[in-house]
Amino acid sequence: MALTRTATRRAREAGPSGWLAVPALVFFLVFAIIPLGGVVALSFTSWDGLGEIRFDGLSSWVRALGDPVTANAIWVTVKVMVFSYVVQTPISLLLGVFTAGRQRYRAVLAVLYFLPLLLSSAAIAIAFKALLDPNFGMGPGLGLPFLAQDWLGNSDLVLFVVVFVIAWQFVPFHTLIYQGGVRQIPTSFYEAAQIDGAGRVQQFFSITLPQLKYTVITSSTLMAVGSLAYFDLIFVLTGGGPGYSTRLLPLHMYLTGFKANDMGAASALGVVLVVVGLALALLLQRLGGKNRGASQLEGA
């Protein structure tokens, strides 16, 4: 018995064996690194998805990046990313702080807020498409003419509709993150602040917000990188239209590959997406400061 105990202790001191990481690394290699290599290789070829794959130098890159539709797709992606961030962050931060309280009715509200999280993007898109239909949707259905806008067919309006639906889908997720973050803040901070006579608003700005710094960075990273992956929702809701007004980069990549059958150019766009996503994630982590990895928990 004594022997086992020392062995365990020694193992614990040395940390878990490196071999435990092997399955994860194998998965990462097979499902991430190898396909990524494949995409990079494909971006230097011309392939219509059916015939032979032909090495074609930089021509796919020239085609992909020289296409004005790509420039437009990048611009639309940036707009959706910025608008989504600006809309979602304050709402989910406030909702998160609110639902972190422990009164019973908040638990009920929290469940309601989190419902959209349980629905699939395709289901959300189909539901909103039906609701927003100018001829059969909620406008004519409820007899409210101001709701009978051509929400998804008006090139100026559609981007904001998309941002709204994205927010409807993802605010619950970010609220959940913030709720978790707020519950990690030691109550002693607030007790001390109360003794010093700080009001609710002052407590929020002096304690809650600074303590949530790392949560904000996590949520922002997920939002920014997630914007580069919005696909299913928009594909079903607008198909990228009308015209090119909601054709985001991932959707543009899909349509280039599977509608226009230009796998080379689509792969080049895929590589661009990976690089931009990585750059964004690194940038946001950098903003977190030097000891971003350090725990915020007392005594940990």
Next chain:
Amino acid sequence: MKMHTLRKGSAALAAGALAVTLAACGSGGPGNSVSADSATMWGLTGGNQPVLQKSVDSWNSAHSSETIKLDFFANDAYKTKVRTAVGAGQGPTFIYGWGGGVLKSYVDAGQVEDLTSFLDKNPDVKDRYLPSVLKNGQVNGKQFAVPNNNAQPVVLYYNKELFDKVGAQAPKTWDDLMALVPKFKAAGIAPFSLGGQSKWPDLMWLEYLTERIGGPQVFADIAANKPNAWSNPAVTDALTKIQQLVDAGGFVNGFSSIAADSNADQALLYTGKAAMILQGGWIYQTMKKNAADSIKNGKIGWVTFPTVDGGKGDPADIVGNPSNFWSVSSKATDAQKKSAEDYIKSGMFTDADTQALIDSGAVPVVKGIEGKLQASPDKDFLTFVYGMVKDAPSFTLSWDQALSPAQGDAMLSNLDQIFLKKITPEQFVSTMNATIGK
């Protein structure tokens, strides 16, 4: 991000579980199971789905050693899926298609069987089809696909009740059509319904206008990849007329967000929200199912596309889909190929099949069915379409199918821009000229 993967993972699991359950059920009739080496077939949801299902079910129950496993997909989703699957060597034995440039790309990649000698050995099969339709399954003079359902020319449908209400006649010329627009708008009715989000319904306008203005040679030159073929003045004229119709408010509010796959565009016609729709012959079948009363009470009328003053095209020329087709995958096993040929020979266009197609409101592309069409409750529509197809001097295949997929995609995207007035006809022409040969 994590949520994404999680949700996708569980969706994949759910889909997998569903597939297992479905596979366990099989698609065969009672008492016969579809085995793993059965020939596979992918069909389209919509009007012909029950007819095809019945045909395959009765084939399977009579031929337990040559069964066919049938799955259905929605139009747009199918077009993407089948190409990816064929490219990956995972395509079905029976490849459903439209002929034209897409079929040619399969032929060029060696993915489909040459059926020429099969048809030579089975003259009964060859003689069964209307020759003009059978021709659309040929590439370089060889037969790579055989027609499998009904003739689908594009038709101008109109709602007779609404026409009575405003005291109008179905348009015979383009000027008639333009004159109808303010009339219906004044009555609070949208003149034309259009499934603009799906993009391909937009194309029907360009196809017919170009045809009426310039005749069939205009597109024949484009399809033959002649340099600057899009610069033909007939194309610019057709695009200009489309934009004039958009300007006049000819299309229903929100047309660019209406998807044709969900049949919302036809619903506008039979619910009396829009007076007319330019759509394929196949929507008669769906309306017969979804709006049985409108069809039975003769609420819906149909005419050929109007003529354009001074146009070179024959008013009897039509555009649309001569039929859909079956090709046989060259990646299928010999047993699967044999089942496929046997089904083509004696399983499809049986008397029961042909009758089922007619009963569904469709015109099968086989010879000598005049009597059967006359006996149908839908004889007005069916004989109209049959006559249209038989007498047409030219039947141009839908352009998005006739061209190569890359050209077709560029054309639909740019045409969408034309309907939205984001580009001019001249810009459309120069962009499309740049795609020639791609």
